[in-house]
Amino acid sequence: MNPLLAQFLAEAADLLTQVDEGLLQLERDPGDPELVNEVFRAAHTFKGSSGLFDFPELTRLTHAAEDLLDAVRSGRLALDSGMADDLLAAFDLIRGWLAHVTVHEQLPATAGPAAQSLITKLRGPLGGESAPAASDSAPAPSAVAVAVRGPDWLDVFDAEWLEKTASWLSTTSATMRFVRYTPDEGCFFRAEDPLHLMSQVPAPAVLALIQPFEWPPAETYDEYQCLIGFALATRAAVGELNHLFRYVPDQVEIVELDGDAIRRHLSGEEPPEPPPAVVAEAVVQSQAENVELARDAYAILAAAQRSLTVDSPSGARLSAVARSVAAAASALGVPVEAEEPDIESLTARVATLLAETPAPAEEPPPVVAPPPAERAPSDRARTDDPGGQVGTRILKVDQEKVDHLMELVGELNVAKNGLTFLADAAEEEFGSRVLGRRIKDQYSGLHRIAEELQAAVMDVRMLPLSVAFSRFPRLIRDLSRRLGKTVELVTEGEDTMADKDVIEALGDPLVHLVRNSLDHGIETPAEREAAGKAPAAKITLTAVADGDAVIVEIADDGRGIDADRVKRKAYEKGLISEDELESLTESDAVDLIFRPGFSTADQVSDLSGRGVGMDAVRASVEKLGGTVSMRSQFGRGTSTRLRLPLSMAVTQVMVVSVAGQRFGIPVDLVVETVRVPGAELGRVLHSDVVVLRGEVVPVIDLARALDMPWTPDPAADRAILIVSLHGQRVGLLVEQFHREVDVILKPMEGLLAYAGEFSGTALLGDGLVLLVLNMKEVLSLAARAQ
Secondary structure, eight states: HHHHHHHHHHHHHHHHHHHHHHHHHHOOOOOHHHHHHHHHHHHHHHHHHHTTTTTTTHHHHHHEEEEHHHHHHSSSSSOOHHHEEEEEEEEHHHHHHHHHHHSSOOOOOOHHHHHHHHHHHHHHTOOOOOOOOOOOTSSOGOOOOEEOOOOOGGGOOOOHHHHHHHHHHTTSSOEEEEEEEEOOOTTGTTTOHHHHHHHHHHHEEEEEEEEOOOOOGGGGOOTOOOOEEEEEEOOSSSHHHHTTTTTTTTGEEEEOOOOHHHHHHHHHOOOOOOOOHHHHHHHHHHHHHHHHHHHHHHHHHHHHHHHHHHHHOOOHHHHHHHHHHHHHHHHHTTTOOOOOOHHHHHHHHHHHHHHHHHHOOOOOOOOOOOOOOOOOGGGEEEEEGGGGGOOOOOOOOOEEEEEHHHHHHHHHHHHHHHHHHHOOOOOHHHHOHHHHHHHHHHHHHHHHHHHHHHHHHHHHHHTTTHHHTHHHHHHHHHHHHHTTTEEEEEEEEEEEEEEEEHHHHHHHHHHHHHHIIIIEEEEEEHHHHHHHHHEEEEEEEEEEEEEEEEEOOOOOOOOOOOOHHHHHHHHHTTTTHHHEEEEOOOOHHGGGGOOOOOOOOOSSSSSSSSSSSSHHHHHHHHHHTTTEEEETTTTTTTEEEEEEEEEESSSEEEEEEEEEEEEEEEEEGEEEEEEEEEGGEEEEEEEEEEEETTTTEEEEEEETTTTTOOOOOOOOOOOEEEETTTEEEEEESSSSEEEEEEEEBOOOOOOOOTTEEEEEEEOOOTEEEEEEEEHHHHHHHHHHHH
């Protein structure tokens, strides 16, 4: 893939997330101008970047969304839920396109029709696609009148061409528009492309470059600074130019010239002074429209009068000022004498009238975008200047590189663990305890370095839970509106860190739990008011670190779970017996929700009711090495807690052996190891048990569960590993205990890919492969074997 395209796709994900989050916040607080600006800037940056590639449909769609956001930003439109829906739909479509581009490096074939329908919706509030509204930040078309003389920068054009153009224009009533565009030096860092912008000017006649007065020396030249400007002559209308340059109005000057104005520029002739009556009429008209402008004009004229009195100016200058003051006075309704007015008396009369004129009511300032932040010149950010570094230095690295680094750390751990086996061999096979101790000393140093390296790589892989939580504001907004419910989302602890693999795998279980809360748990506003609750429900997502694990909790203040109804449904579906229907406690009844095929929904919908989901949630979380628990209070709400390891990359396992084969068991499940005489093993209901500190613990023969031939020595003590699963303690009868080791767990592949009793494999230091057990499946196998 083109590296530039890969960079665009990586940055686009962040920009689209900013747009989504900003739009959702704007729905709650539509009057926040800073939020509008943030969303607009993200959309503008995305559009500018997309213009670098041949994705015209994407650019057109983003352009339409940007125009709508600009209208909201300028205050011409108020963002409503319909506009928000269309904007979110547009950026959802773009997100889907980018997923296609990631694979095929081009937009899908259906991009054109899909984009057109959304563009029509987005441009609807603006008056339709054919008449795009210009930004308020750009001058109105009427603001550019035909000038009487060309500006100085007109000299960049060829004089012969100007003469020919002036001759041609003089034979008609036509005019020519001249544009000077001086891009900001740091425009490239704001995703602006000056050359691309100039190439979009319609009906161009000639283009000229404006070079800097002095080019910087070669040793200090920064190729990422834009140091040139553009001058262009075009037959396009002023309105078209205003619309095209609406995002950079402060960098553009547009003049409209006829043939006579161009000739005056070429000859250096000053334009004729308009008659005083014309000046007075123009001033009267403008001042009559806005009294506040008349106040400003008077203040300037009064200051000029004082200056003229002190400096004894010429009569011509005094007359000009007097005429201007007279025009201003006329605009305010002050009678002006036909003869030359007295400037001092006239100024005093204008001041008196202004004092009597009530000031116009203050209006709230218009919402305008903050000026772009100035970028420091390149020489201010030298590496030898400690004051030149602003913010945190961040290096973006491809995820595959980090994963490969983690694999190498795993290989290093395997090699490190091999030293312990080598030390044992030195003592047992060669009888050299000194060599064994020296190998163990080397192992200690290597172990410390490997642990620090592993921690450093793990830290790189850690991401905040906000990455997983970020999808839920949009999900809850859409589903709550669809279900006719009012729901507020509260997130806490989103800064809690976890491994990227854990966060990625956590997405689907969380989505299902939130959907269940919205569909089953949250009542409609009418139902909540009837129950004495606030009409708006609340869903809370909480994350907190707990040692080497992270706890994520999803809670709602909805109707809760009716334990009796759950038991009846489970009995009707044949999931529990009649005896269990009567004896199950409330907490056990709530746990029935996680049984495969169970659902309390009365009818199947596209949200729920199929009996799949909660069992898949538990299976997914347990596959990650975590646990799921649920608490509910009928009429008050439900809380589901997920406990997950901080990392899936490195797993700590307890190694045991049975029938001569070693197996690994996740340390998180291990409670203790015990050795008991064979005579202390009892039997209850066809199951072996052992009594530990007054508690009866069932014991499972691991060899029998795995269908492995092994008979323990009747005279030897029994080695039992006590594990805890779903709050229940179970003993595993094994042959021998070994040490705890950190391993890189690999998924099952090949013929063993469907062996559910194994969660993965790991390589030990002596080169042997360790099978890591999936305790849930092992216990199921043991139950079926009895």
